Amino acid sequence: MSADDKFEDDLVFAISRTGDAFEADRTPLLAGGLQRGRRRWRRRSAAAIAGGATALAIIATGGVYLAGAGGPRGDGGRAVTVAAADASGAASSGAASPDATVSAAAAGTSAVTGRQMIDLLKALLPPGSVRVAAGQDSGGTGNRPPAAPSASVIFDDGHGSAAIEIGVRRLAPGDESLLDQVTCPDPKFRPTGAVCSSTQRADGSTLMVLQGYEYPDRRVDTLAWSATLAGKDGRLVQLQEWNAAQEKDSPVTRPTPPLTPEQLGALVTDKSWDRVVEALPTPKPQPRNTGKEYSAEEILAITAGLLPAGLTESETGGQPGYANFVLNDGKGKSMVELNVQDWSRELKEHQQGTAKNGDVVEQVFAKATTLPDGTKVVLAKGADKAAVWTVNSLRPDGMRVVIGAYTSGGPQQPSVRSAPVLTEAQLEAIATSPLWVVKK
DSSP states (O other): OOHHHHHHHHHHHHHGGGGGGEEEOOSOGGGTOEEESSOOOSOOOHHHHHTOOOHHHHHHOOOOOOOOTTSOOTTSOOEEEEOOBOTTSOBOSSOOOGGGGOOTTTTTTOSSOHHHHHHHHHHHSOSSEEEEEEEEOOOOOTTSOOOOOEEEEEEESSSOEEEEEEEEEEOOTTOHHHHHHTSOOOGGGOOTTOEEEEEEOTTSOEEEEEEEESSTTOSSOOEEEEEEEEOTTSEEEEEEEESBSSSSSSOBOSSSOSSOHHHHHHHHTSGGGHHHHHTSOOOOOOOOOOTTSOOHHHHHHHHHTTSOTTOOOEEEEEETTEEEEEEEOSSOEEEEEEEEEEOHHHHHHHHHTOOSSOOHHHHHHTTOEEOTTSOEEEEEEEESSSEEEEEEEEOTTSEEEEEEEESSSSTTSOOOSSSOSSOHHHHHHHHTOTTOOOOO
16 A cells, blocks of 8 residues: 555545544545535535545535435435437437336425426526436435435537536525535635636525536546525525536546536526425524534634744634644745544544444554653645645544645645645644643
8 A cells, every 4th residue: 555545544534533424435535535424416515626625624524415316316316317309309319217207296205306307407508419318306205305306418519518417405594504515615725727706696695606627636627617506595506517428537528518607607596496496395404513613713723822933824714623724934835724623432432442333543543653641643644736744633532633734835736845834743743732622
């Protein structure tokens, strides 16, 4: 196993402490390969489309994902594939699935069928042909909640085939995660060329349009553009398009995706989706319990007091449990990020041998150095575009602090220095400071 692979595996284990909240995807974590444990559609978070969030940011983030036509259907949604007619009215190749004409009544609790989603999407597209189409119903079964109805097509306006997907979900009005989905990614996490705008509309909804890339490192020229609408009624309408016939592992067919940013925005804000939203139940609010979490402001304030003399935080950002900032000692920018987490439960399970889903303390800290006060420390060095040095620490009371420093002003930016601003010793001093205590 290479050093980079080991670093990635350690980060997988680090992330796994969140239990049911997340599940790790073994794609490169530095590129943003983490998925929400709940059912999702094939849309990544805004940060991933723009160019990926860093591993530490991902530990704290997660975002909201929708079940989709290409994704798992354990929520009870029914996927249908149909032969779509092209612009001339001729049927495209492929036989219609027996499920293609399923009605809402026949689907039991299904309120919106996959076929209806496909038809709605096709009606809003500009002139062109739709060669393949798939959709997912909104029905749930038993105690499972309704899935997010969705549709995906391969569209060709005469300039090359392009994959287009849309999904609709309803969250509780005022749910904090709604705004998370329409907040543009931190510029530090965007590769060169990614463009994002987020605008509040007259009806109180917020529209985000993002022109980014399928792969954060831009190893191929596949573009991923998206539009997301978050409404006051809890609606979340999300559309993605690519300049290729498939999201991944498909050659680029055209210079840009077929829909312009203006067309993307018009499509997700169209009134056609009102009946889809209205057919979905309104979830009950799920208040976010952050009482024992450190806020980004608290993390930044504590860290500022631990920095070496002459260094000052700039370009700050974060969310509960996570913060990032940039340092510059005159020799180039160096981004720093921290996760601050309560691992007292995980540590207790480790000590008692009662961990049910894997002993994450053993997995992450098996080769740790133990300090005189009992704090476990692991140093890792990895690289995406920029090198990153990470110190992972766990105090005897269960306080876990992870700090990473880069050789650039952001993980998707090229290195501008041979080593981060903070040395290994300085990173360890910040991570193991007694100022970090478990909140009672």
